[in-house]
Amino acid sequence: MLRNIKTASNNVMNIASRVKFPEKFKGTFLEKWSNYWKNLFIDYRQALQDLRSDIQDEPRKALIWTTTLASIYALAKNNPTELDFQDNLKRITNEVALVSEDCRNKASIEHLRHIDMSYNQGVIHYRNLGIASIMYTSELNESCDLYKIQCSYLKPAFYTFPSRIIDVGFMGRWWNIYIKTANYDVNE
Structure with missing residues (x-):
């Protein structure tokens, strides 16, 4: 070639x-x-x-570069979107609705309720990072026009961001919702 x-x-x-x-x-x-x-x-x-x-x-160096670039391309191509998250959330919520309340896992249900509440309040956001995606919450809705959202002194600190992350999407899957709802039909 x-x-x-x-x-x-x-x-x-x-x-x-x-x-x-x-x-x-x-x-x-x-x-x-x-x-x-x-x-x-x-x-x-x-x-x-x-x-x-x-x-x-230098064939080894070329192989390493080619493998790295192909891996990054594959990860970026399989990066999940917000639509994938919503689809996954609806699918899991429908599956949980078919299970009796006595059999449901309380931690899974609380996580799903927190996500639904965040969507209802309009505080959930999506960011595409190239090879991964994150879903996170903010304190107030973007359409809110209160003083708290405009004042730079009242904005959340940067170090609190990891606690506001709801889910991380990587390799075609949203991992937190997958882990927390794996045993949604097993009550402790």
């Missing part, structure tokens, strides 16, 4: 060197535009040739 890149770039350069602009286009926008694209192609061809030589010189 790397040889094909080199031969293809050489073929394109041979064609580009044979094509000449007519005299009436010399010094015009078209000549400048073609020179720009030709120089850009030369730069990228040189970068690919350098990449090829680096891969041949």
Whole structure:
């Protein structure tokens, strides 16, 4: 594959060197535009040739970089969204509703009620961090216009943020709701 890149770039350069602009286009926008694209192609061809030589010189390093980039891409592609969280929450809530109240796990029910209450109050928020996502709560709704939400001295401190995180989404799953509701039908 790397040889094909080199031969293809050489073929394109041979064609580009044979094509000449007519005299009436010399010094015009078209000549400048073609020179720009030709120089850009030369730069990228040189970068690919350098990449090829680096891969041949240090194959372990290239393997590590390739694996790391592929892993980051896979994690970002499987990062759950807020819609996934809501879908998961509704599915689990419907499953819990089918279980008798005597059999329900109280910790699971309290967690589901806290999430529902946060949604009803409008204080739950979603953040996408690239390879992971978080759901967290704030003290007041964003549409609230009280003095408490406008005053910078009354805003929550940064170190209290971990206690306000409801769930962390990673590798296609919301983990806290999965762990807390795994045994929703087992009453202690």
